[in-house]
Amino acid sequence: MTNIIDQKAIENRKIWINKIQNYRGNFADEAKNIEDELKREIEEKGIDNLIDHLRLCGHIPESYSHDSTEEKLYSKYTDILLSLTYESMGFKSLVFAERSDSADVEIFGKNFGFIADAKAFRLSRTAKNQKDFKIQAMDNWKRGKPYAMVVCPIYQLPNRSSQIYQQAIxxxxxxxxYSHLALLLNFFLKENKLVIENLLEEIFKVIPALNPSKNAVDYWLAVNKTILNFSDKIQKLWQLEKQAVIESTKIAKEEALYFLASEREKIMTMSHEEALKELIKINRIDSRIKTIESIKENGLFSIQ
Known part of the structure; x- marks a missing residue:
């Protein structure tokens, strides 16, 4: 069976991981550069390129340091993909580069608007707090808009029971x-903007109609049936995306495990002195020392 996600898509992801890692300028400027480059790439290579991005973007590269600039830029990269996906389906969309106490993406359709946020997680992260999904915050950030959406990697979502489903309902x-979003984009290629907007509104409307419950099966049964029952054309696309999920999960794991194996090999070949220096670097001891040394009396007590 031919793979849904080909080697070109995997290589393109590697290119983007390196691009984001090598950005060194002002955060807002670099976020704009990512948006501009992605737009150019999608214009050149087509919607299939955007679908490839969606299928592979759900995990933060293990090569990125925790709480680093590249990690924050990667989060912005997923927000931009979310925005470009809806723009490709005929919606208008805005991404905010630096904004607190508000959603990162606003989307405007003909009949309704909504706010959205894209999530990505490290595969090595063992526990995800319900606050990581920002369900309550998204509700507070609607500010007059009827709907809100949090887009997550499918293989990182609870499949049995979770507080996030009760909160969402x-x-x-x-x-x-991202898998459902890729499906919508594929469906759009066979339909038009108004049909997609009608389907999206049906998805939004089914959420509050559910009985509040932590049950993941109840939640996804409602969402998936709403999509599948909308058109006979979706069933074939559904099977396609189902296979893509299997492939993207495998690709994500291989990428993360390859990096960690390389890191382990690098450490094992170090001399004792090199290993100690690397340990100091990992713990950011020199950087933390500089920060502490920069602290000085700020003169506030002299203000009389």
Whole structure:
């Protein structure tokens, strides 16, 4: 069977991981550069290129340091993909580079608008707090808009029971996945903007109609049936994306394991002195020393 996600898509992901890692300028400027480059790439290579991005973007590269600039830029990269996906389907969309206490993406359709946020997680992260999904925050950030959406990697979502589903139903926030988004984009290629907007509104409306529950099966049964029952054309696309999920999960694991194996090999070949220096670097001891040394009396007590 031919793979849905080909080697070109995997190589393109590697290119983007390196691009984001090598950005060194002002955060807002670099976020704009990412948006401009992605737009150019999609214009040149087509919607299939955007679908490839969606299928592979859900995990933060293990090569990125925790709480680093590249990690923050990667988060912005997923927000930009989310925005470009809806723009490709005929919506208008805005991405905010630096904004707190608000959603990162606003989307405007003909009949309704909504806010959205894209999530990505490290595969090595063992526990995800319900606050990581920002369901309650998204509800607070609607500010007059009827709907909100949090888009997550499908293989990182709880599949049995979780507080996030109860919160989503109670607060009318749609938990969606990059895989479902790729499906909508594929469906759009066979339909038009108005049809997609009607389907999206049906998905949004089914969420608050559910009985509040932590049950993942109840939640996804409602969302998936809403999509599948919307058109006979979707069934074939559904099977395609189902296979793509299997492939993207495998690709994500191989990418992360390859990096960690390389790191282990690098450490094992170090001399004792090199290993100690690397340990100091990992713990950011020199950087923390500089920060502490920069602290000085700020004169506030002299203000009389």
């Amino acid at each position: 109670s607060r009318n926030v749609c938990i969606f996945t």
